[in-house]
Amino acid sequence: MRFKQKLKKYSLRLLVVAIIFSLIKLTIDESSVTDDEEHIATASFYFATAVFLFFYTWETNDWMVKRYTRLHPNSALDLSSSLRILFINIALFLPVSATIYYSGIFVFDDLCRLNPDDPWLRFRIDFLRSIVLCLGLMAFNLFYYSLKQSKEVENKLHEVAKEATLSKYKSLKDQISPHFLFNSLNTLTSLMYEDRDLASDFVSRLASCYRYILDNREQDLVSLEKELNFLDSFIFMMDVRHKDAVVISTNIMVNPKDFVLPTLSLQMLVENALKHNYFSKEKPLQIRIEAKDFEISIKNNLHKRPAEEPSTQLGLKNIQKRYSFYTDKKVGCVVAEGFFRVTIPLLSKNVKPLSLLAVS
DSSP states (O other): OHHHHHHHHHHHHHHHHHHHHHHHHHHSOOTTOOSHHHHHHHHHHHHHHHHHHHHHHHHHHHHHHHHHHHHOTTOOOOHHHHHHHHHHHHHHHHHHHHHHHHIIIIISHHHHOOOOSSHHHHHHHHHHHHHHHHHHHHHHHHHHHHHHHHHHHHHHHHHHHHHHHHHHHHHHHHHTSHHHHHHHHHHHHHHHHHOHHHHHHHHHHHHHHHHHHHHTTTOSEEEHHHHHHHHHHHHHHHHHHHGGGEEEEEEEOSOGGGEEEETTHHHHHHHHHHHHBOOOSSSOEEEEEEEETTEEEEEEEOOBOOOSSOOOOHHHHHHHHHHHTTOSOOOEEEEETTEEEEEEEOEETTOOOOOHHHHO
16 A cells, blocks of 8 residues: 555656656757757756656655654644745755756766757756746645645644543533432432431532533533532542542642633542542542642552453543643653552643644
8 A cells, every 4th residue: 555655656746747847848949959869868868857856856845844743743834844944955956956957068968968059058047947946846845735734733623622522521421320320329328317417418419519510511621629619529429428448638739710621530530540449448549639830630549450351541531632622731640559640731721722733
């Protein structure tokens, strides 16, 4: 498949060279050519020159564009970078073109059979013509790559936006699942016979959780303050449900009103810790949530459950996709002996979705 793509690519380029050569031929003064042998030699020189210079220019241009893309993965090919690539390409092209035409006219004149009446005039014409044509080729190639990259970036942005939306609704759906509700109601049933005051508080917190989910079902981002208030209700319910088997603590050293984050992201990470770890009163699961320096981390000790299947890490991927829509900062994940920690960025409350250039 790769060979076919290359064959198609170079065949197209050879066709372009042939067309341009035909145009060049119209501008060549062949009045000094006296026989067919000289005509063939002259035509062969200019055709070979056109093929070499165009392929040389095209390949160096492609290489520089790919190199720029590799070195600047988060920057699109804009006007400034295009001009820089163009100037470098011209600097590489000029000495090669001058050497070829000088050699053909002055050094290998017997072989090329150009026989110009004024060699220096012929050299200037051929040299300037090659500059104009190859400059046009460079500009066209850069324009093509810019359009291609813009299209790819636009498609990527739409894909990220779609994935972010799907991730948001998946996380919301998971929290309103019958399993979550069943566990909560089962806990509530037990409380009604043991401690009615605690049962009343549990109902209030459960209602608060669902009210938060329903009120923010259309919002992909919420303030850290709202998320922590929701998490407080969620932690209360987990404390009641698991008692001393799960210990969740928080240490927030930033102003929660100044930051936002994806809806339910903290709760999802806490749920992941509960899902993948074994815990009991003898071996409690300790989860610490700490916010400082424009990031918030969720750290828990490890008592891994014997998993029937390898973890797909869908929860983390869900959050990473949602963050990629707003920032190029990465979601950090550290697995060390005895603990697991996930660190997510805190976004400014004025954050906007990334532009096409930034997402590329």
